[in-house]
Amino acid sequence: MIIKIANLSNGVHCFDFDKSAVDLELEDPFTGFVKTSVKLDKSAHQIVLDADAKVVYSFVCDRCNADTDAEINTKFKLVYIFSTHKVESEDINVKYLTPDIDKIDFSGDLREYLELSLPMKNLCSEDCKGLCPKCGTNLNRKKCKCKDETVNDIWEPLKKLKNISN
Numbered sequence: 101m102i103i104k105i106a107n108l109s110n111g112v113h114c115f116d117f118d119k120s121a122v123d124l125e126l127e128d129p130f131t132g133f134v135k136t137s138v139k140l141d142k143s144a145h146q147i148v149l150d151a152d153a154k155v156v157y158s159f160v161c162d163r164c165n166a167d168t169d170a171e172i173n174t175k176f177k178l179v180y181i182f183s184t185h186k187v188e189s190e191d192i193n194v195k196y197l198t199p200d201i202d203k204i205d206f207s208g209d210l211r212e213y214l215e216l217s218l219p220m221k222n223l224c225s226e227d228c229k230g231l232c233p234k235c236g237t238n239l240n241r242k243k244c245k246c247k248d249e250t251v252n253d254i255w256e257p258l259k260k261l262k263n264i265s266n
């Protein structure tokens with residue numbers, strides 16, 4: 101993810117990258133290719149980089165243990181400020197470019213943003229029914245017989261209470 105800036109004119113430039121997760125040194129759970137669209141806005145004092153990246157990652161569903169692939173998307177903005185001397189930036193999204201630098205490499209930033217966008221919860225689908233706690237049947241695929249019993253067990257005390265109050 102390197103963009104040569106030495107001869108880049110002022111104004112907006114767009115770039116598309118298609119790089120494998122392996123080449124980007126992205127490890128598990130990332131897989132396949134990282135597709136990144138970049139909009140660069142160069143002016144006399146700075147370059148503003150807007151990136152929008154997509155990649156597929158593999159995981160095991162928290163509820164039903166199914167192997168699943170899903171796509172995540174991350175967007176971030178980096179600001180490169182031209183500076184005649186080296187400055188340590190406090191903000192991770194603000195970087196300084198000294199005159200000897202002729203290209204920018206945002207691979208490290210992209211890696212970090214993708215890793216941060218991995219969800220804490222991994223579900224094969226929002227309404228995954230999970231596994232039966234009694235027999236282990238994957239309830240997304242079929243119903244098991246113990247399912248109804250479990251449901252009855254949960255509601256039985258409530259029904260009794262309801263009868264009493266009636």
Ligand SMILES: [Zn+2]
Nearest residue numbers: 161164224228
């Ligand atoms: Zn699931």
Ligand SMILES: [Zn+2]
Nearest residue numbers: 232235244246
């Ligand atoms: Zn069951």
